[in-house]
Amino acid sequence: MNDLQKEIIKLKEEKNAIILAHNYQTGDIQEIADFMGDSLELCIKASEIEGKDLVVFCGVDFMAETAAILNPDKKIIIPDHQAECPMAHMLPADEVIKAKERHPGAAVVLYVNTLAEAKAEADILCTSSNAVKIVNSLDEDTVLFGPDMNLAWYTSQQTDKEIITIPEGGHCYVHKMFTTGDIFFSREKYPDADILVHPECDPEIQKFADYVLSTGGMLKHVAESPKKTFIIGTEVDLVTRLKRENPEKTIIPALSEAICKTMKLHTLEKVKNALLNEECIVTVDDETADNARSAVERMIEVSK
């Protein structure tokens, strides 16, 4: 650990804080996190926090907001308040309301990558690791699903329910970067490798991969598989974590340019300042949080 990391650990103890980090954080932040995970694991962890005064969330806005929704009595801070997920901003709450009016009787399943106001309009949330399970748990035959059209496609392949995607064309610019050429190149160069891709990738990428998994699913797969080489089709810093935790295996990014710029806005310096100054505070108004909480909690319940 470097001096700055040691300072952060000391400060974290003095402030009785916990640091949560998404798997796309840089290696130096991964090293000082108390807990790292995919979106679902972070939601579950955030729902179980006890005895801490402060939660530092190294992830993007919708993740920190979800932690705030689940912990109305705790201070949730994000090291850089500009760390937004562009996809989460593609589905405003009023679009969800309009879709509900057009399709009365349909269930509303929103990806956790949405803002709190949209979540407040959902019946239940999902993440990339549980979308199929969530959709199949519903009584309704028709499901409004958004904002990621690729996760919607992935889910539609594994359910008999009618999936109506909202909005048109919701996507993640990072996972849109992968081309079939990237996958074919990896297959040719590493014929014995398992190719793992995220369900936010385009359908043709998913079709040519060996496994379609959330970031948490990829970590589990690599740890448990007897294979030696893995091609990773998601954001590059998942590879950083995979390499650290599986030093005996060969982990190769399918595309080293797949970088989520806003995830990288957090730095050790900003984590230190966030702890020192107890900012930037993430807030969700009470009414929105109350309405969104039931959709988050329902997802956690179904995922158990």
Ligand code: 13P
């Ligand atoms: P995971 O839940 O798989 O970590 O995905 C989160 C995300 O934002 C993917 O881009």
Ligand code: SF4
């Ligand atoms: Fe959002 Fe894509 Fe970044 Fe995930 S990788 S946080 S979906 S922009």
